Amino acid sequence: MSLSEKIQEIKSTFDSDYKSVKNNQLDNQLIYNKYLGRKGLMNTLYPLLAEVDANKKSEFGKKINDLKNHIASKLDDKQSTTNSSKNKLKVDLSLPKSYDSFGSIHPITLIIDEIKSIFNRIGFSSVYGPEIDTDYYNFEALNIPKHHPARDMQDTFYINDQVLLRTHTSGSQVHFMKNNEPPVRILSPGRVYRNEDISVRSYCLFHQIEGLYVDKNVTFSELKGTLEYFAKEFFGSNVKTRFRPSYFPFTEPSAEMDVYWGLNSESDYRITKGTGWLEILGCGMVDPEVFKSVEYDSDRYSGFAFGLGIERIAMLKYGIDDIRLLYEGDFKFLEQFKK
Template structure:
């Protein structure tokens, strides 16, 4: 059995060689040498013609069995080699994941916008629409329709910038109340954030341009307790569950009764501290039941409808929320300040 011996040797030699192979070209070389068109096994198959016919089938079987075995071995090795190669390639591509790269990840809205956004989401979730009004405003809307006639001392509290006799830079977002009442029919639930202007010199707590948000609800059977309930939700959503509101009597020409609204000091949770000057309360907004005179001037029947209004200073809330002690930081636009804010 010369052929059988020959096959055994081929198989053995191949196994020895395959063991030493470390790359694909090496493998291909062997594959070609043994299994290729001119390979050893191919040659043997071809030379089978020399065998007596009765031996041929058996010889063929034997050769093919070896061929198949070797093919399997080589394929297996190929897979192994390929995997090893990839592993090495991946290893070569290891990077220092802590290496810094110069690029800006994200910017941010202004803290006043972030606060406005929070307020807007709190109030829109309670069914308030967000509306806007003009910043350059008629005296009529800024004052007269809000029950602040010409030459009324209530105008003193708001040092007004004038463009013309009857045109002012709005001193309060309250003018939007009047616009809304004249344009929409009750029920009305709106908030209006926006810029307002007062002739105050710039310092750590004053600015001639600042931001307010006005709220207005007009419906049948709206009570002052509804006002308090609404503001309680606002206070808790913004500052936390332990924050409550305190109403104090006050006066605004466009509301009656009126209230100054304090919130539990968020710095000390009401115990009394420097931020709240020891009182445990922080004055945050003004509110009240819409004065029937205002309703009538704005074309709403005060015997059927009533409602409440409130107004708050966005800066004040932003300063409390972020612990900003100098208002000027909000307007000078230093990126070192601005880059500390994140949307949440």
């Protein structure tokens, strides 16, 4: 059989098959596979093309393609008519879900998770410290001896003279370093307490994340790089940051990182005190006194630490204007927060 006859034959068998498809006697997909599938009839034609005279090749090639297109378009038409004719589902798709709560994740969790994942990517592992701790871990070991003016910065709840509710997550540094040798690259989130009256801006407890990196030759420049990376990941790659000197007894040099928030609204003026800059976190190079407390050799190792307040960041990120909302449990508030 010549190629030309062969083409003709396939066309006529398809036409008769197609009638059965139209009557739904034959399945569309079956016919598709018979003609256009990998082992379909159309594919048997191409090897024959090789035997045709060179000057006729293009003519036959076109014939084969025409037939292929013919079959494909017929079957496509059929496909779409079958679908529309079958789709007789009649429901009110606008009806709500039959149970009204979709579930939610608390904004504090959302922020902690986001920060954890940003730092996890650059090798910080999460560890946890106790909420009830001693004066030693919370203050002394962090170079805040009794009667140090820095104690005024943190009003403390005491259980007795020595035992207290931690005022910051920085004590986790001490716990961890006492039990582990460098290199240390940790993140420690948790709840902390301050003996402060409850108001729109302050609450007697809040959450912090502490970060610590100790190894040989850790530099202030890496501290900056790490926290700028964080700011870019968290606030977007266009964020502007600045570092300015500050004071924490457990770091030297100490710094605070601000991000540029802008001055586009009245509330921007209020929260940035008219400067456009917003304090995001405190940080610094681990003070040699802290290394002494945990018996690390400060001639061999250096490191940096940082701490940030979760509530503050959550309030900024979501525009929450009253810290108490975070602990009230109002459903109308909570249901707005999802992953």
